[in-house]
Amino acid sequence: DEGQVRLYLTDLELWVHHSLNDWLRANLERKDACTALAKVIDTYATAASSAYIDMPEDVSLMLLTTMDLWVALDKCALHHYPLLHDYDPGFPPSLFEPLLLPRKAQMERLFRVEQHLATRRKAALSGFPSIFRSDDAPKSFAELRRKIEAEATTERSRKLSELAKKRHQYYELITQSDGMNCQYVSRWRRRQQVSEHSGSCQKCQLKSKARGLTIDVHEWPLPERDLDAKAAVFELDVPTVVSKWRDTTYSILVDMLSVDPGAQGPRRGKGKQQGVYALHSYVGLHKFVKSQAGRLQLTSTTKPFVISHYRHQNISQSNEANICVNNGLDYSLYDSRKLRWTEEFLGCCDVREKYTLKLPPGPYRGLQYAVNNTIHTSNEVIASQAKCPEALTMHEYYAFGTLRSGHRLQWRNIARELTTRILNFNCYETHALFTQAAWQVGPFSKGIMRRESHADLEEEEFGISLLSALNDAVGTIEGNWQGATAARTFVALAARLLSLSTCNTVQEGCYRFLRRTRVISLRWTRELGQKLQGGQKEEELKILNARTLEMALTCHGTFDVDPHHVPYLLESDEDIAVVTECSIIVHDRYPVVIDDLPAPIKTLLRRHWRLLYVLEPLLRKRILGVCNGLDKTIGRLWAGYVPGSPWTTLEMPSERWLVTEISNEGGTSSILVHYNLLEGSLLVNGSPLTRLPRSYESHPTFHRLFGEVTYPKR
Numbered sequence: 276d277e278g279q280v281r282l283y284l285t286d287l288e289l290w291v292h293h294s295l296n297d298w299l300r301a302n303l304e305r306k307d308a309c310t311a312l313a314k315v316i317d318t319y320a321t322a323a324s325s326a327y328i329d330m331p332e333d334v335s336l337m338l339l340t341t342m343d344l345w346v347a348l349d350k351c352a353l354h355h356y357p358l359l360h361d362y363d364p365g366f367p368p369s370l371f372e373p374l375l376l377p378r379k380a381q382m383e384r385l386f387r388v389e390q391h392l393a394t395r396r397k398a399a400l401s402g403f404p405s406i407f408r409s410d411d412a413p414k415s416f417a418e419l420r421r422k423i424e425a426e427a428t429t430e431r432s433r434k435l436s437e438l439a440k441k442r443h444q445y446y447e448l449i450t451q452s453d454g455m456n457c458q459y460v461s462r463w464r465r466r467q468q469v470s471e472h473s474g475s476c477q478k479c480q481l482k483s484k485a486r487g488l489t490i491d492v493h494e495w496p497l498p499e500r501d502l503d504a505k506a507a508v509f510e511l512d513v514p515t516v517v518s519k520w521r522d523t524t525y526s527i528l529v530d531m532l533s534v535d536p537g538a539q540g541p542r543r544g545k546g547k548q549q550g551v552y553a554l555h556s557y558v559g560l561h562k563f564v565k566s567q568a569g570r571l572q573l574t575s576t577t578k579p580f581v582i583s584h585y586r587h588q589n590i591s592q593s594n595e596a597n598i599c600v601n602n603g604l605d606y607s608l609y610d611s612r613k614l615r616w617t618e619e620f621l622g623c624c625d626v627r628e629k630y631t632l633k634l635p636p637g638p639y640r641g642l643q644y645a646v647n648n649t650i651h652t653s654n655e656v657i658a659s660q661a662k663c664p665e666a667l668t669m670h671e672y673y674a675f676g677t678l679r680s681g682h683r684l685q686w687r688n689i690a691r692e693l694t695t696r697i698l699n700f701n702c703y704e705t706h707a708l709f710t711q712a713a714w715q716v717g718p719f720s721k722g723i724m725r726r727e728s729h730a731d732l733e734e735e736e737f738g739i740s741l742l743s744a745l746n747d748a749v750g751t752i753e754g755n756w757q758g759a760t761a762a763r764t765f766v767a768l769a770a771r772l773l774s775l776s777t778c779n780t781v782q783e784g785c786y787r788f789l790r791r792t793r794v795i796s797l798r799w800t801r802e803l804g805q806k807l808q809g810g811q812k813e814e815e816l817k818i819l820n821a822r823t824l825e826m827a828l829t830c831h832g833t834f835d836v837d838p839h840h841v842p843y844l845l846e847s848d849e850d851i852a853v854v855t856e857c858s859i860i861v862h863d864r865y866p867v868v869i870d871d872l873p874a875p876i877k878t879l880l881r882r883h884w885r886l887l888y889v890l891e892p893l894l895r896k897r898i899l900g901v902c903n904g905l906d907k908t909i910g911r912l913w914a915g916y917v918p919g920s921p922w923t924t925l926e927m928p929s930e931r932w933l934v935t936e937i938s939n940e941g942g943t944s945s946i947l948v949h950y951n952l953l954e955g956s957l958l959v960n961g962s963p964l965t966r967l968p969r970s971y972e973s974h975p976t977f978h979r980l981f982g983e984v985t986y987p988k989r
Contacts, residue, residue: 280326284323303350306515309351310519316345316348317523320527323340330881331629332714335374362400362406364524366528371716372718373626407525407528419511423508427495444485448481457478458472488590490593496559497560498602503606510554510555510566510572511564511565522571525610529610535623552578554573572609573608579603631647642676645679649682678708689713690740701757701760710764717729741772746788760875766832770785770789773785773840786843799826799830800827800830807819828861828879828882831861847904848904851908852911858883859912859957863957894952895924909950
């Protein structure tokens with residue numbers, strides 16, 4: 276169920292943010308804590324990767340959450356095996372610059388992750404190869420190696436004795452054969468008596484028996500090179516903590532952070548694809564294997580002698596050199612999940628493509644580079660003006676292309692554009708450009724949490740100037756609901772300013788701006804809701820329903836700020852009424868299947884659902900605290916509603932549901948009204964108030980008769 280997956284992901288993300296460090300302190304001494312963390316990372320990454328496809332904002336949060344979990348895993352592994360300090364985990368320093376993190380708390384978490392990685396890189400021994408290559412592994416297990424080599428030496432001595440015994444037997448048979456003559460028998464053939472060689476000739480039988488003597492080769496179980504031998508011994512008994520740490524770290528580097536170099540089979544150099552032979556299945560070491568094979572395994576493309584056609588030798592050609600052979604395997608670390616060598620994936624980390632908002636087909640598509648990065652210059656944009664599409668003016672082309680020219684200049688360019696308004700703020704492309712600039716974290720600043728890309732937002736003078744420009748800009752669109760995209764852009768900029776500014780004057784100004792935008796978007800939502808009630812044609816209903824949904828999402832998004840700012844935006848009964856009204860409208864207006872919704876609306880829905888989880892504790896507290904905001908909302912949606920008993924919560928695990936009991940118009944019976952804080956669902960005696968039950972709308976017969984339209988109840 277998609278809703279359950281969404282709940283699981285959000286619950287885990289919030290737990291990691293608020294409780295992971297406390298959990299780690301309480302469980303650091305337990306080795307199985309590493310196994311538990313590795314399992315959580317794998318389960319979460321698998322579910323989130325599927326749920327967050329083509330959603331850069333959500334994918335950024337997924338990576339941040341995963342890295343928080345990995346840092347906890349790394350600390351736990353280092354505590355139990357300090358030898359891992361010698362190895363660089365392999366995360367490039369600038370890897371996380373493209374992430375979209377709209378909250379200051381998220382940037383602080385990323386800063387702690389980057390600090391931890393910087394400390395690990397500094398502590399790693401210079402010149403040490405990657406722990407994900409076969410050239411190196413933690414140096415220990417000397418006792419196991421001595422045991423293997425001692426047993427191999429004993430077996431080799433027995434093999435030499437066997438060789439000497441069989442060679443003696445061979446020479447005896449040959450000597451005995453040489454002292455005999457071949458035996459012949461007489462036979463009649465075509466009326467003539469002829470002499471033929473006897474099939475039971477004893478001389479030839481002895482010679483054949485001597486030539487048939489063979490001996491199995493003895494292959495030394497460990498590679499000849501000392502480092503390869505150490506790596507092989509280590510892989511036989513990899514500590515569970517190290518195995519989980521290595522597989523998990525590699526999975527993050529390769530599955531989440533790397534670009535696939537292309538699908539090929541296992542190759543070593545030139546030539547056709549070959550089979551592979553894993554250390555764990557090698558008969559010469561099978562009795563010494565103690566650890567389970569993980570994702571990364573020592574594997575060879577060359578066969579061991581014991582399964583090649585050289586495994587048997589004739590005694591006539593045998594000597595110590597070709598019977599007692601060195602190990603024939605050439606080991607390298609192998610990814611058993613992708614069936615590729617690890618060296619093919621290492622060094623391929625590049626997340627910019629995944630974490631960048633994409634421009635849709637249209638006149639701005641050729642300017643995707645201006646959204647992707649901040650390394651292009653204004654001169655380069657001017658030099659490319661011949662590529663300006665006919666649908667854009669040269670001024671629009673230049674303004675769009677240069678907004679992100681230089682990561683230190685972005686916010687100055689944003690403030691200027693809010694004043695000049697050369698770009699069309701009502702189009703999605705402009706929204707994507709501004710959102711990418713505002714949310715992308717930018718280069719890591721060593722030793723300080725603040726990023727240079729957003730340093731301007733900490734200046735009081737700039738913050739006041741930006742707020743003034745935002746208020747002027749929102750004033751130009753408040754009369755027309757078609758300015759919803761522009762409103763969302765302005766809200767995103769104000770929320771980012773509120774998140775990073777430390778000035779009280781600026782923060783108060785942000786609160787006022789968000790409330791103003793909320794009033795505007797709420798008016799748009801109600802106007803479109805009235806139009807929807809009066810609509811008749813199916814296509815008209817479909818368009819109006821989508822627009823009403825968009826407006827409600829836009830209004831609800833004005834509460835989407837850092838958690839410690841939420842109480843200042845959700846303190847009055849009117850605030851409660853607005854947030855619950857928008858939640859109910861969104862729940863009642865989004866279709867059963869959201870795959871066909873425009874990408875921007877699906878993104879808004881994802882933010883909306885996540886915000887509901889963030890708001891739940893405070894909203895529950897406000898509503899239960901003798902607040903009539905929810906009653907006011909229901910009264911707007913249901914003309915006959917009269918507040919009844921105080922709102923209460925259901926028992927766990929259904930505490931997301933609030934319930935009140937009211938009387939019907941005649942007072943003859945009671946009615947139960949339920950409100951779901953995590954979904955915005957409003958039920959009257961178990962049935963939706965303003966739309967048909969979703970079980971009806973998802974039924975094939977309903978689709979055949981009425982199509983995809985979400986019908987309001989009349």
